[in-house]
Structures are given as structure tokens and as C-alpha cells.
Amino acid sequence: MDLQDSPLLKAVRLCAADIRTAAGAGVAEVLEYLERDDWEMALLLLEELGNAHSQPREFWDLLADAARLLGLRKDADWYGWRYSEVRNGAVLAELCLMSPEEGGRTRPIPPGGALRPMWDIGLLTPEGKPLLGIALLWVEGRDPLEPGEWGSVRLLPLTFEHWWHLEPGDVITMHEIRPPVGTARVTEIIPPRTTGS
Known part of the structure; x- marks a missing residue:
């Protein structure tokens, strides 16, 4: 990967020079890793900077490009x-899956974005029935x-x-078919950001 055309270098340029990770690393450290051709460490530090400080969507797109180039x-x-x-x-939420004995799933949900379940989020149809919303689901961590x-x-x-309308602390119900298969307690709402912000 050529440094000057690198998506990692382009991502660094989107970061404010004074931002730091929780461990104290910043843009200067990312540039040092890039100069040493340690692309994976630079990618990891950029992810940490993105976690610590809100970044535009282009930043995450550049990191995805870099990760693909690195396999x-x-x-x-x-x-x-x-x-x-x-x-x-x-x-963001904490999801508790019902057990098979309670009528829940029989298989685990793998880490990553594997499902597209429906959710009872407290809204009703004009007939008074629950209006289910669809949301893709990403299980965090490495374990199912x-x-x-x-x-x-x-x-x-x-x-x-x-x-x-949801707020931290609200409980929503997960459905794959009509009976519920889990409940989730909302921990954070991340609103969409406009382009360039």
C-alpha cells in the first residue's frame, strides 16, 4: 500500500490534531506507525481515536477500505x-435472549451483524396493535x-x-416471529449525523 494514496493517511487527515485515545495516543503516533509500514497498528489506533472522538462517516469508510486492502x-x-x-x-442495548424452554431461540446469535429482527418499540398501529420496527443486530465481542x-x-x-422516542433505560422486545425471543434495555441512542459533521 502506498502511503500517499493510503486510506489510512486520508483518515488521519480527518482527525483533529489534538485528539487522543483513552491510553493517550494521538495522530502523531498513527503517523509514526504509518511511516514504519505498520498498517495494522495504525488502523487499530485510528479505530480507538474514532471510538474516543466522534468522526464523520467518511472516516469509517476509509478504515473499511484499509481493512479490506489488508485482508x-x-x-x-x-x-x-x-x-x-x-x-x-x-x-445500543443490553439484550437478554429467552431460553428455548421459555419459547426463545434454540441457536446462538454469532458476533457481528447477522440478524434483522423485528422489535416492539412501544408504538401502536391505528388498530391498537404493536407496530414492530426492523433493526439490524450486531452482537458485540468475539463470542456468540x-x-x-x-x-x-x-x-x-x-x-x-x-x-x-426511546431513552436509556427503556425496554424493547425482540421478535423473529410473533412470539418474543428476547428483551433489550436501551443504554444509548446515537442519532444520525449529517454529511460533513
Whole structure:
């Protein structure tokens, strides 16, 4: 990868010079790794900068491009997800899956964005029935979320404006078919960002 054309260098240029990761690393450290051709470490530091300080969606798109060039498919998927969060908004939550004995799933949900379940988010149809919203689901971490267990998830609502009323602490219900298969407690709402912000 040529440094001057590198998506990593382009991503660095989107970062404010004074921002730092939780461990104190900043743009200067990323540039040092790039100059030493340590692309993966530069990518990791850029991700940490993006986690610590809000970045525009172009930043995450550049990280996804870099990860693809480095053959890091799972990382590319994750950065693509983050791009979508900036563009569409997201809901962070703690999801508890019902056990098979309770009528829940029989298989675990793998880490990453593998499902597109429906959610009872507290809205009603004109007939008074629950209006289910659809949101893609990303299980955080490296381990699958097993039936009967709980874990941190990120949701990408397809129609974010239906989810605006939610607040941290609200409980929403996950459906794959009509009976519920889990409940999630909202921990954070990330509104969509406009281009260039």
C-alpha cells in the first residue's frame, strides 16, 4: 500500500490534531506507525481515536477500505457498520435472549451483524396493535450470544425516526416471529449525523 494514496493517511487527515485515545495516543503516533509500514497498528489506533472522538462517516469508510486492502474482512465489516451508524443512527442495548424452554431461540446469535429482527418499540398501529420496527443486530465481542444469556448489542433501525422516542433505560422486545425471543434495555441512542459533521 502506498502511503500517499493510503486510506489510512486520508483518515488521519480527518482527525483533529489534538485528539487522543483513552491510553493517550494521538495522530502523531498513527503517523509514526504509518511511516514504519505498520498498517495494522495504525488502523487499530485510528479505530480507538474514532471510538474516543466522534468522526464523520467518511472516516469509517476509509478504515473499511484499509481493512479490506489488508485482508481483514471482519474488521472491514465492523468499520462498515460504524459508517452506517453515523449515517443512519443506532441504538445500543443490553439484550437478554429467552431460553428455548421459555419459547426463545434454540441457536446462538454469532458476533457481528447477522440478524434483522423485528422489535416492539412501544408504538401502536391505528388498530391498537404493536407496530414492530426492523433493526439490524450486531452482537458485540468475539463470542456468540447464547439462548438464555445476555450481552451488549448495537441496533441499526431501518426507520430511525420511529425509534426517536426511546431513552436509556427503556425496554424493547425482540421478535423473529410473533412470539418474543428476547428483551433489550436501551443504554444509548446515537442519532444520525449529517454529511460533513
